[in-house]
Amino acid sequence: MATIKQLNKWANANTTLSLDILRIAFGVFLFIKGISFFTERKYLHQIFDSLGGFASEMLLIHYVAFAHMVGGxxxxxGLLTRWSVWAQLPIIICAFLINFIGDFNANNTFQSGIALILCVFFIFFGSGKHSADYYLKMEQ
Incomplete structure (x- = not known):
């Protein structure tokens, strides 16, 4: 717990508006990806077919879409940002690795690689000064 408090103090002291814009853009990206999971089901079925198929692929599609939309x-x-990023991390790691198991798509690998880097960054950095977490902390 002390480490998280130290990280929050460091992040709030070193925050800039550009990092908050990056956090917002990352959240919007995840939200749009969650919407695309619902709208592009044929593409997702092709990905799962290249892996040999899953018995519960519709459950997986709905879980990933819901997690991306709510987490985004x-x-x-900026509410519970670290928890939201931790929830996104397994999905994004699988999105990165699935390109090497099935058909390789450079665009998806690039997107998931950048998302993975941003996840790791925001796990350490947190939500920053211009967020609901900071506002709620100051109201106490």
Whole structure:
């Protein structure tokens, strides 16, 4: 717990508006990806077919879409950002690795690689000074 407090103090002291804009853009990206999971089901079926198929692929699609949409909104407003990023991390790691198991797509590898880097960054950095977390902390 002390480490998280130290990270929050460091992040709030070193925050800039550009890092908050990066956090917001990352949250919007995740939200849009969550929407695309619902709208591009044929593409997702092709990905799962190249892996040999899953018995519960519809459950997986709905879980990932819901996690991206809710997590994206929480990251945008800066509410429980580290928890939201931790929830996104297994999904994004699998999105990165799935390109090497199935058909390789350079664009998806690049997007998931950048998302993975941003996840690791925001796990350490947190939500920053211009966020709901900071506002709620100051109201106490």
């Amino acid at each position: 909104v929480m990251i945008v407003i």
